[in-house]
Amino acid sequence: MTDKNSQEIHNYSRLALVGAAFAVTAWGSSGVIVKYISVSSTEIAVYRFTFYSIVMIAFLKAKGTPLTFQSIKIAFWGGIALGLNVAFFFESLKRTTVVNATIIGSLQPVLISVYSYKVFKEKVTRRDIFIGVIALVATFGVVAGSSGTTEWDVTGDLFACAALFTWTAYFIISKQTQDRVSPLEFTAATGVITGILNFLIALVFSVALTVPSSRDIFWLFILATVAGLIGHSLMNWSLVRIPLWVGSILTLFVPVVSSLLAWIFLEESLNALQIFSTCVVILALGAILLGQGTSKESV
Numbered sequence: 001m002t003d004k005n006s007q008e009i010h011n012y013s014r015l016a017l018v019g020a021a022f023a024v025t026a027w028g029s030s031g032v033i034v035k036y037i038s039v040s041s042t043e044i045a046v047y048r049f050t051f052y053s054i055v056m057i058a059f060l061k062a063k064g065t066p067l068t069f070q071s072i073k074i075a076f077w078g079g080i081a082l083g084l085n086v087a088f089f090f091e092s093l094k095r096t097t098v099v100n101a102t103i104i105g106s107l108q109p110v111l112i113s114v115y116s117y118k119v120f121k122e123k124v125t126r127r128d129i130f131i132g133v134i135a136l137v138a139t140f141g142v143v144a145g146s147s148g149t150t151e152w153d154v155t156g157d158l159f160a161c162a163a164l165f166t167w168t169a170y171f172i173i174s175k176q177t178q179d180r181v182s183p184l185e186f187t188a189a190t191g192v193i194t195g196i197l198n199f200l201i202a203l204v205f206s207v208a209l210t211v212p213s214s215r216d217i218f219w220l221f222i223l224a225t226v227a228g229l230i231g232h233s234l235m236n237w238s239l240v241r242i243p244l245w246v247g248s249i250l251t252l253f254v255p256v257v258s259s260l261l262a263w264i265f266l267e268e269s270l271n272a273l274q275i276f277s278t279c280v281v282i283l284a285l286g287a288i289l290l291g292q293g294t295s296k297e298s299v
Helices: 003-036 041-063 069-074 076-095 098-105 108-118 126-144 154-176 183-204 214-239 244-250 253-265 272-291
Strands: none
Touching (some): 003 076, 003 214, 003 244, 041 183, 041 214, 076 098
């Protein structure tokens, strides 16, 4: 490989890191939006992914690469994982605080790093492990420092735990299917499956699909486009070009964004510990990103 080609690949990976960073920022906003929308969590999932799927299918059709049954078949388990994750996470947000739900989700890098090292043989340097632990601890500081919130329900935390494992499964499956289906096709296929799965959940549990208010329709549109179309498309595209564990580490930024937005829009308190921890998370993630491709020692 020539130096020019090596530099092009390196620059492409940098661009993928930026895309993944934008994706997790978009995801960080979704928790607050779900909490703000008045309809049930199942309705939100059905409405969001119905719109999401229609747009993605239309886009692929216009692009000349229509979604095929083969793509849906390849992405099936990814769609099941995402569908269950959406159902569990949205329900946890309705039952407990945004910070409680997101702190449990922030444990994902621990599961992903072990799996990617053992299965994908991805190199994880000692430096990045050390910084990653700092980021993880600081993430706990962001959300554990919350005071003044009165809503808490153990079932909400249990739903968040279930969301943690299904979200980890979605990440892994996305990485495993990268050679068999394009990121856009995977995004569209998993969106279709997620929408159908949550519609079936609504039928099984007799959840009425009511007509949302104009305000809820606006926020459902934002949720579907920013956190859904843009967020998932960018992350699936990025995961093909960056190590799985790096994409997972970046999800530590989700509770940081969620805590800040919950403080601004939901009036959840944000104290000195959380502000300090937020800065530590941002600096730690920045150090990991800047160190990609420059550190040689690995475990």
